[in-house]
Amino acid sequence: MLFVELALIRWLGSNVIHLSYFSNFVLLGSFLGIGAGFLISRKSWSIWPWSLPLLTLLTVGVIRYPMSIQHEGGEILYWTALELGGPPAWLALPLIFCLVAVILAGPAELVGRCFAKLPALKAYRWDLIGSLAGIVAFSMLSFMHAPSLIWGLVAGVLYVALSEKKRRLAMAAWTLPLLVILFNESTDENISWSPYYKIQTLDSDPPIDGVVNIRANGVPHQIMAPLELRRAMQYDIYFTPYERRASAELGDVLIVGAGSGSDLAIALDNGARSVDAVDIDPRIMEVGVEQNIDRPYQDPRVTRHINDGRAFLEGTDKTYDFILFALPDSLTLVNGASQIRLESFLFTEEAMQSVRDRLNPGGTFAMYNYYREDWLIDRLANTTTAAFGHAPCVDTFDDAQAVITIGLTPADQACQGVWEPVSAEADMQPATDNSPFIYFKGDNFPPLYIVTLGLILLASLITVRTLGGPLKEMRAYADLFFMGAAFMLLETKNIATYALLFGTTWFVNALVFGGVLVVVLAAVEYTRKFKTPPIGWCYAAMLASLLAAFFVPEEWLLAMPFWPRVVAAVLLAFIPIFIANVAFSKRFRESGDTRSAFAVNLLGTILGGCLEYAALFTGYNNLLIVVGALYLLAFALIPKVRPQVTGAG
Incomplete structure (x- = not known):
């Protein structure tokens, strides 16, 4: 399933x-x-x-x-x-x-x-084992492309x-x-x-030697074109970052979003001593290796890295003379997390601070893209200002194309004109690791979401009423409904945390889903084989673990070496999940109708999935407050007289 x-x-x-x-x-x-x-x-x-x-x-x-x-x-x-x-x-x-x-x-x-x-927990156990098999199959097929x-x-x-x-x-x-x-x-x-997209490569129309159009999930994503053609066509956005550097020597370079290699070829042509080419998508990089007419990936100065850009920055001790974010604009979300895209944590204020820390004296950082809106250009420029302590160079071209370049110090950048914002101050607020919604302007809740989520909740209510009968007959399982909503939000928060701590790659995502299922299965096995505390104690322990997760800053975890960070992240994320599922297993085992109980719990996840969009305003850490409130509501709704277990259920 x-x-x-x-x-x-x-x-x-x-x-x-x-x-x-x-x-x-x-x-x-x-x-x-x-x-x-x-x-x-x-x-x-x-x-x-x-x-x-x-x-x-x-x-x-x-x-x-x-x-x-x-x-x-x-x-x-x-x-x-x-x-x-x-x-x-x-x-x-x-x-x-x-x-x-x-x-x-x-x-x-x-x-x-x-x-x-089957008995309730035995049936639930086999359902979890089947889900784990599905995650393993998904991971294997993704790994094999x-x-x-x-x-x-x-x-x-x-x-x-x-x-x-x-x-x-x-x-x-x-x-x-x-x-x-x-x-x-x-x-x-x-x-x-690739693990993220269906990649389609097409010749240009009319055909031009060396020009390949790359589509991702049907959307134009990259144009692989020879260096000399880009120069002849005056694609200034690609060359401006090198003109804004005060230093004549390029030195060691890091390119995040190296893709099919066109940006890489320009860096090499500008005299880079070495280049670390980072891209999250292995297949797009393979296309560059196989088809880029400039053959940048074959240059001995280039080292390839398949990784999330933010994870690479946090995990390397190497420093650079020039760091470039070369159009890192994903076309997909991290599964199960509202509005977190593959590159969301790459443009937060904390990420810019990591970039600053990876620059050598005299170094510069640049990013460019077709940003579409002036407020987004101003937000990114303001983010670099906050991280570096001075204003960047901002060069704009047609249709909100822009290059943002900033030196480690003002003397390390050669601006034609220092950035002056055109947007309101509120529109320029930097995204943060807690609220990594760089593309959300923040004026109001998007009407699209209001309409769509409203229709989803209405469809869910009609389904429950039609298939389950009068809602009062489901009252006995109201606590399981809110447990489902709370668990969905808790899972969303953990996915966001792991994406920040270890990267937004498909593999990290699969590990989180698989880890959640393993922890849930462990909770079921523990409940089946051992005497568990009263359910009230389970809820108290769960709320205590949520408080611990709420008050431990994620910047503390990011500052840890890799393996201690893994241990701390696992404890903070999975202890609440384990305790919550011990409580759920105890309650589920006592339900009179396991099918209705499980259905109501699953339908509660829809409410949780809708509530997760509140993170656009609250940030992800504050979702733990909502999770705690939902679990308190679930505890209050536990029936005083439990349904009698009937038959094998």
Whole structure:
């Protein structure tokens, strides 16, 4: 079930253009579907036969007819194609949300029927083991850069194997068109896969020798062009950082966002003594190695690093004469964390301080991009000012393209004119590690989110009322609902923390999800085999662990050496999760109807998934206050008279 969920997020994100920015809505749809599946499992009718056909139709449809989610508005910026099309986000997102919910309800229904046949904690235990298997499979396929055909083959085999014998032929028939369309996509010589994107390489139109267009998830991402062509076309944004340096000698260089190597070729041409080329996406760097006509990656002065830029800065002791952030603009979010993109922690005030600490005397730092809005240029310029203690050089070009260059001291930069802001002071506030929302202007809560989250909550309420009966019949499990919401927020906070401490790479993300499942499984096994304290004591211990996590500053953890940081991060993140799941396991074991109890808990995660967007204003650390309040509410709602355990449930 978890593997199908992850595969859906991957397929949709790579073919529904711009959906990667809204992948959390797909995740919320899967939670609704799983909860609905458990409620359906109590009924005589079944939605399982419709799951694979809908999965096939949705996958074939989005690959055959790619859709672009149109988004307009300046509250949050998205790196997108310059020409937008397709339905508006407020229409497309709820539609995709509902389709994902129905698809995931099918396998969840089968799991719910198994829950009815097993003791509560034994059923929950096997569900967690299956989820761990899904994470392992996801990690292996991501590591191998597996094409979509392999993902579809695994999903198809699972659907056929789980079906009744009389339905296996029909399931196999529905798998065939799914595999055919994925085979055609996977054998396209211009398409390859990274752990983050579907990468497509295309010749320029008209063809120009050495020019390759790179698309990520259908969106124009990079143009790999020869150095001399960039110079002839007067792409000043690439050359200006070197003109703003006061020192004549370039020396040792760090390029974050090295990508396919075009920025790297310019640094080498300017006389760099050595270059550390850092990029988070291994496949895009491979494209540069294979196809860049200037062959910068073959230069012996270059050392390649596949890593998150912020993690590299925090983990290296090397210092540089020049550090460059070369258009690091991801097209996807860190899964399970609202508005944290792969590069979000690279542009905070604390990150700029790390850059300053990695500069040699006389060194300079620069970043450039097509920033789209003046307030974003001013925010980044103000962030460097706060970190370095003086104003940077800011060179602007057409359509809000800008180069921001700053020396270790004012004497280390050669400005034509020192930066003067054009935006209001509030718009320029630097992002921080606690609130790394560099692209969120902050004026008000985005109307897109208000509409979409409102529709999601309404759909969830209608689903519960339709499938579960009158809401008062679910009252006995109200505490489990709020436990689900609190746990989702706690997981979100931990994902954000680990992204900051260890990087936003797919591997760190997979380790966090896998670690959470392992800790939850350990809590279940502990509850099954040992006598546990009263549930009131569990809640007290959980709140104490949340307070500890709240009051330990993340800058203390960042200052630690790697392995002590790992130990401290694990203790702070996973102790509350362990205690919370001991409390949940005790309560779940006593439920009278495990399917309804588990469904209500899963539906609570939807509320938690909506509440996590509050971090746009509160920051991530303050989410722990919301988590604590939700757990207190759950404790207050524990039924005074517990339902009697019936049958095997």
